[in-house]
Amino acid sequence: MALSLSAHVSAEEPKEWNYSMRSGESVWSIAHELLTDWRDWQTIERLNGVTNDRRMSPGTILKIPRSLINEYQSDIQILDVAGTVTAEVLMKDGSVKAHLPLSRNQSLGQGDLLRTAEQSTVLLGFDDGTRVLILENSILKVERATVVGNKRKVVDIKVFLEQGEAEVRANPSKVPGSNFLIDTPVAFATTRGTTYRVRAQGDQTAAEVTQGLIGVGNNLGSTGVRQGFGTLTKKDEPPMKPKKLLQAPGLPDLSATIRYLPGRLSWDRLDGAVHYRSQISPDKAFTSIIYDKVSSHPKMGLPATLQDQSYWLRVSAVSDEGLQGFASTAKINIDARPFPPVRQAPRPSDSIYAGPLDFAWSRPETAEKFEIQIASDEAFKALVMQQVVEGTEFSTEITEPGGYFWRVTSIAEDGEVGPLGHVGKFTVKPVPPKPEMKEPVSTEHEIFFSWQEEQDVKKYQFQFAKDKEFKQLVVDQETENAELAIDKPEAGTYYMRVRAFDADDYAGEWAAPQEVEQPVENWWPLIFTATISVLLML
Secondary structure: OOHHHHHHOOOOOEEEEEEOOOOOOOOOHHHHHHHHOHHHHHHHHHOOEEEEEEEOOOEEEEEEEEEEEEEOOOOEEEEEEEEOEEEEOOOOOOOOOEEOOOOOOEEEEEEEEEEEEEOEEEEEEEOOOEEEEOOOEEEEEEEEEEOOOOOOOOOEEEEEEEEEEEEEEEEEOOOOOOOEEOOOOOOOOOOEEEEEEEEOOOEEEEEEEEEEEEEEEEOEEEEEEEEEEEEEEEEEOOOOOOEEEEOOOOOOOOOOEOOOOOOOEEEOOOOOEEEEEEEOOOOOOOOOOOOOEOOOOEEEEEEEOOOOOEEEEEEEEOOOOOEEEEEEEEEEEOOOOOOOOOOEEEEOOOEEEEEEEEEOOOOOOEEEEEEEEEEEOOOOOOOOEEEEEOOOEEEEEEOOOEEEEEEEEEEEEEOEEEEOOOOEEEEEEOOOOOOOOOEEEOOOOOOEEEEEOOOOOEEEEEEEOOOOOOEEEEEEEEEOOOOEEEEEEEEEEEEEEEEEEEEOOOOOOOOOOOOEEEEOOOOHHHHHHHHHHHHOOO
């Protein structure tokens, strides 16, 4: 690793190729494999001071001038794309074609630059099996991607991660001689076969190794980072001493199908963790990531954009230094469509009285019909009503006061029934009773009215009119008592009625109108009026 780093102390284009010898190899055989002209094997021996290559131990590093190597550019395959990924492609004539949308099975070459949007990833494949997953909000340029030699898939890869994050699985087949270097504005990491992450965030670069060993360095120093450790490099500083990565958080049992979106998952806190990163991929290998969030709490939200299918969840903890630890993975199954409607009416705060009642809800996408259920218990074992309707409104009559629960479940055009609707609650109040009128009582100057006093009544409204339609009102008065006195009216036929109001000022029904006869108590005014009328007629 030290030799590997020494060839890239500033991540500049190396003039020499470092080749690690395998058991049974000789300078002569290596020359046949790697060089444009195998007869330059003697040059290799002279540059490396080799006197007897058959005594050289496996792993010995040979320095080979790049000018002698048979090297050609390789195609980089786009293995997977999630979200929006664009490229600035270097054309054969040297011009740049910018903002070219990328899709699976396209190819890239040396000099191309990639940009990933939010919640977007792209997986690159190289000739030796190296895989690089570029995560969201990243900019990465392929500075060098060449195939070295005549037969084997030996590659020399150098990429520049201007910002963002990349997950690297370098040289999984352990092809001898292959090299992968990822450069950032403040440090670079190099390896010949391992799995690790690199994040370039402003003036800091983080590197974490989950398998194997890498070297991290810049012009101020270098360090080796082994499996289970990570290091940070800040601008104008050498890489920090590697620190042990946090262990994977423990996830709960996620075998049950997730029926509701948006949703939430949670897990236990992990000592030393200040943040948690949760990622969702359609495949177990995480060749693409469609959801990527960081939270300061051990929980995550599941967006409504997730489709009904199986996914893989990956959760890791982040230390206070910003190093991301090992990840726990679990399979999750989502079956949330058609979504439940949003309940619109009645609302829990509504004042509802026994009698006709209107229900309303939204129409989610793909929902064609709805099943509405009303019950007197939250478990919906005591159903009051259950019916399938096509619209988003429904009316029924509930005559018994009490607490009720309701929910609406969506049904798709093909008959698929979605998850049970969210439960709403409402309370039906009794309608204020009709007061029972009593016979009025007259005094010398007043008429006294009374009626049956009812419980839970805030006030009464009494009306006294000359007509049955109560348009010619003589008295229209409210009272808190079940009685009322009025001045005696003129003689004639009158009508009276009363109704009750509850504490919410809800009015009950009027009591049946009753007819009241006000007799003539003093005839002399009438006799005098009649006499005058007769005399005027004579």
